[in-house]
Amino acid sequence: MLMAHPAVLQNLLEQYDALRILHAQEGSAEVRQRMDDIAYTLCVATGTRDIDAALIAARHRLPGARPQDDSLLPA
Numbered sequence: 001m002l003m004a005h006p007a008v009l010q011n012l013l014e015q016y017d018a019l020r021i022l023h024a025q026e027g028s029a030e031v032r033q034r035m036d037d038i039a040y041t042l043c044v045a046t047g048t049r050d051i052d053a054a055l056i057a058a059r060h061r062l063p064g065a066r067p068q069d070d071s072l073l074p075a
Contacts (some may be wrong), residue, residue, distance in 0.1 A: 003061070004045035004046070004058075004061075006061060006062050006063055008040065009045060009058040009061055009062060011018075012038055012041060012042050012045065012058065013042075013055070013058055013059065013062075015037045015038050016039065016042065016051075016055070018029055019034055019038060020035065023031075023035055024069045039051040039054065042054035042055065042058055042068060045058070046058050046061070050052065
């Protein structure tokens, strides 16, 4: 499976969070459609099928999410 770059995931998470707040305030169809688009992209980028799992997976892949992860250290 292709893995999205952490910067891409961070950007998607920030957009989704901002849209969620905007949707709570306005509730417009345009904001909801954009949220759905970002949710779909997050699901594709994380290999998940629903937004809750995608949010967890995306956050888990961000730098610092797993301080014990040594995958970036040279062998």
